[in-house]
Amino acid sequence: MQGYHKHLKPAGFRDKLEIGMTYHNSVLLREVIESLGVEKKEWYIDCTLGDGGHSLEILKKGGKVLGIDADPESLIRVEKRFRDGGIEKGNYKLVQGNFRDIDILIKPASTAKRGEQTDKADFKFAGAIFDLGVSSLQLESPERGFSFGKMGPLDMRMDPSLGVRAWDLVNNLERKELYELFYKLGEEKHSKRLADAIVSAREITPFETTTQLAMVLEKAVGGRKEKIHPATRVFQALRMMINDEINALEEGLGKIKEKIKKNGRINIISFHSLEDRIVKHTFRKWAELGLGQIKTKKPIVPSEREVLINPRSRSAKLRVFEIL
Secondary structure, three states: OOOOOOOOOOOOHHHHHHOOOOOOOOOOHHHHHHHHOOOOOOEEEEOOOOOOHHHHHHHHOOOEEEEEEOOHHHHHHHHHHHHHOOOOHHHEEEEEOOHHHHHHHOOOOEOOHHHOEOOOOOOOEEEEEEEOOOOHHHHHOHHHOOOOOOOOEOOOOOOOOOOOOHHHHHHHOOHHHHHHHHHHOOOOOOHHHHHHHHHHHHHHOOOOEHHHHHHHHHHHOOOOOOOOOOOHHHHHHHHHHHOOHHHHHHHHHHHHOOOEEEEEEEEEEEOOHHHHHHHHHHHHHHHHOOOEEEOOOOOEOOOHHHHHHOHHHOOOEEEEEEEO
16 A cells, blocks of 8 residues: 555554544444445445445455545544554555546556556456545544534534645625535535524624534524524634535536446445435436446335434435446
């Protein structure tokens, strides 16, 4: 393995490695692995590596993995997880970056072992995985600012090298821009009220922390009993905007279809209706163009047992396309 694009270890992360770690529960793990039909020595691409749960199962079945993730913490964790699991380095490669740049990212990911090179122009993978959710590590790390449940800075960057943080949006976007952001990406019905509350509050004191923002949003809805916290969709919208997730998905889908060999399957797990619609319509278009066939007439969703064990899986939807 030639290593990461960036050798970046976030501050304080060494301590987490030393005291031991628990890993994110990969959603729809069995369903994805069954869909891929993993073959020994074949290469698969995990475009959203996360904690490497899907990739680890591929490796256990004898497959090989090119793992991509925008978050450098993920690469550090997965490297340790694979090493502790006795996985040989020649069977996987980890690269930091956004899957929207997949055509660029695979170029340095090559190995001289048995003459295999995943950077050849005509090289194709046996299957692909996209898990578009946020990992438990990111949600449970206050310093990353993804969750309003723990006080932390308003950050939300998957890739710490990105210049814009959630702080910038919350404190600088105009009222109308905030409203449109929450309405379009968060599908939040109280978007106008929440945007008004943010603008009014920041005129007195600029927003600094996740809990500060969450309190203002909760107060704005007047204590109404909702199924989810009023900050949920706002945080979702901010995260999606910061990381340009919708455009990244569209660009990534446009490139991945060229990287999968005949009969290979593209598995995409989404957690947001907007993302699911993009995947659904893209797969339909591919089928109409004769590029392959949709293997999921309706999206596969987690079983009741999986949701009970991992409540964060409840909104997951898996769609599968087979290249012909």
